Amino acid sequence: MKIPGPDHPITVQAHNGRVIVRFGGTVIADSTRALELKESSYKPVFYLPRGDAALTHFERSDLLTHCPYKGDATYFHLNSAGVRAENAVWSYEKPFSAMQMIAGHLAFYPDKVTIEAA
Numbered sequence: 001m002k003i004p005g006p007d008h009p010i011t012v013q014a015h016n017g018r019v020i021v022r023f024g025g026t027v028i029a030d031s032t033r034a035l036e037l038k039e040s041s042y043k044p045v046f047y048l049p050r051g052d053a054a055l056t057h058f059e060r061s062d063l064l065t066h067c068p069y070k071g072d073a074t075y076f077h078l079n080s081a082g083v084r085a086e087n088a089v090w091s092y093e094k095p096f097s098a099m100q101m102i103a104g105h106l107a108f109y110p111d112k113v114t115i116e117a118a
Helices: 097-102
Strands: 010-014 019-023 026-031 035-039 045-049 058-067 071-080 083-091 105-108 114-117
Touching: 010 097, 019 045, 019 083, 026 045, 026 071, 035 097, 058 083
Parallel strands: none
Antiparallel strands: 010 035, 019 026, 019 114, 035 045, 045 105, 058 071, 071 083, 083 105
């Protein structure tokens, strides 16, 4: 486990607005409680609470990855209207203590879904 710091900063803050995630024209998540995670030089990522997602479109994947700063990530495929996207969503179900605020949240690959933030 690594702790975010000056060499690899990570900040998480509430997004002041609404985030809608669409897959194949279907709204699969809609939240006014999204978090915005900024990590080092990467593009910001929205993390939405699971309770704000239409989980009927999600199918757990076998893929697992590890981030030394956040912990182990689980993945989900998306299904809607006969269209499928493999490993389009990830979640840190039990993140390291420094990243506890993203527990219970989902993040989406922007090349697999449409993310609208206002």
